Amino acid sequence: MTKRMIIMLIAVGVVFGGVFGFQIFKNTMIKKFMSSMPQPPQTVSTVTAATEDWQPQIEAVGSLRAVNGSDLAFEVSGIVKELHFKSGDDVAAGDILLTLRADDDVAKLSALQATAALSEIVHQRDQEQFKIKAVSQATLDADAANLKNAKAQVAEQEAVIAKKTLRAPFAGHLGVRAVDIGQYISAGTAVVTLQALDPIYADFFLPQQALNRVRLEQAVTIKIDTYPDQDFAGTITAINPKVDQATRNVQVRATLNNPDRRLLPGMYASVSIAAGDKQRYVTLPQTAVTYNPYGETVYIVDDKGNDPQGRPQLAARQVFVTAGLKRGDQVAIMSGVEEGQTIVTAGQMKLRNGTPVMIDNTIRPTADANPIPIDQ
Numbered sequence: 001m002t003k004r005m006i007i008m009l010i011a012v013g014v015v016f017g018g019v020f021g022f023q024i025f026k027n028t029m030i031k032k033f034m035s036s037m038p039q040p041p042q043t044v045s046t047v048t049a050a051t052e053d054w055q056p057q058i059e060a061v062g063s064l065r066a067v068n069g070s071d072l073a074f075e076v077s078g079i080v081k082e083l084h085f086k087s088g089d090d091v092a093a094g095d096i097l098l099t100l101r102a103d104d105d106v107a108k109l110s111a112l113q114a115t116a117a118l119s120e121i122v123h124q125r126d127q128e129q130f131k132i133k134a135v136s137q138a139t140l141d142a143d144a145a146n147l148k149n150a151k152a153q154v155a156e157q158e159a160v161i162a163k164k165t166l167r168a169p170f171a172g173h174l175g176v177r178a179v180d181i182g183q184y185i186s187a188g189t190a191v192v193t194l195q196a197l198d199p200i201y202a203d204f205f206l207p208q209q210a211l212n213r214v215r216l217e218q219a220v221t222i223k224i225d226t227y228p229d230q231d232f233a234g235t236i237t238a239i240n241p242k243v244d245q246a247t248r249n250v251q252v253r254a255t256l257n258n259p260d261r262r263l264l265p266g267m268y269a270s271v272s273i274a275a276g277d278k279q280r281y282v283t284l285p286q287t288a289v290t291y292n293p294y295g296e297t298v299y300i301v302d303d304k305g306n307d308p309q310g311r312p313q314l315a316a317r318q319v320f321v322t323a324g325l326k327r328g329d330q331v332a333i334m335s336g337v338e339e340g341q342t343i344v345t346a347g348q349m350k351l352r353n354g355t356p357v358m359i360d361n362t363i364r365p366t367a368d369a370n371p372i373p374i375d376q
Contacts, residue, residue, distance in 0.1 A: 041356035044316070044347035045364050046301055049337050052283045054327065058213060058273040060252075062204025064224075066265040068170045068196040074100065076163045077186050080179055087176045091168040091194070098179070098191060100164040109157040116150035123147045172196040173261065197261040202234060204271045205249040213275040214239065220254045223270040224263065232256050232263065236273075281324065281332035287365040288345045289323055289331055296323045298337060299344035299351050301359070314359065316344060316351045329366045 078100030085097045123143040129135045175193035179185055202222055206214065214236060222232040234256035243250045254271070256263065290297050298321050304313035321336030337343065344351065345365050351357070 041358040042350040044344045056276040060204040060271040064267040065201040066195040071190040095168045098166040102164040112154045119147040119150040198258040200258040202254045221272045286331045301342040
């Protein structure tokens, strides 16, 4: 019985050993076969590194502001009597825009003027009587004080009546009227906005590090998203002599001509300032650069010659680069890439050092210095 058991165990061991041995042999042969197979090429798009002249720019965002702009309102309350303008009118400085009812104020002014006239007559009469010593100096002084007081009251009432008339404080373009005839308005209620639109200001902020690169009369280019295809030229006319302690930024103002009045106060503006001399850099599309915590890299396509069948052999090589300024879809490469080298612009995720590649430039990433969004 023991002998049979031993024979059976030996037979089972031989069977299992053969099965496991065959699996090990099969895996070894598969691994050997796979390792001997060439790595399939990966399809990528590429661009040839080229040098371009770059104008260093200082970029900022800001807002447009009228040279003179105000929401006009009365200092006093009252009922609207007359309107002398229409919404959207152009007015000159001093033009009457609107008047409030002032009948009671005019009547009070007449009464005060009569009192002032009487005080003047009394004062003149007492002056003649003082010459013959018919009145005292005290009486003459009291008459003079009463006359001054009466004239002051007349001037005060005239000022009250003048406040019932709204005049344009400067020449400009009126907005939409916000009141109607017969409406009661309180003091401080905005009646209409008045804006002087030509020229117009663009106010923006720059970090203090940029102060040594800006100066008065320096040219600026303004872009407004309302007019994406047009640039507006201006010049720096004021630099705030104080740096904000909280942000370490300084306010800068540029002045733009606005003869057609398309630019309006409050518009958002993108500002570009040409700062310094032009520089020549190797440029690549931004998609060509892979940004990592340990540095920026690109893949260079090297020509490895032809294979036995005469087909060109291309391989990707990863290199570290120093990326510099960005301009639209482009980035300047300070080091790591030379002019004329072929650089991968799409498909980097599939690549490692030495990976064979196949170039297909049917679709290329854009590399526009001034890209414009396209509505689909």
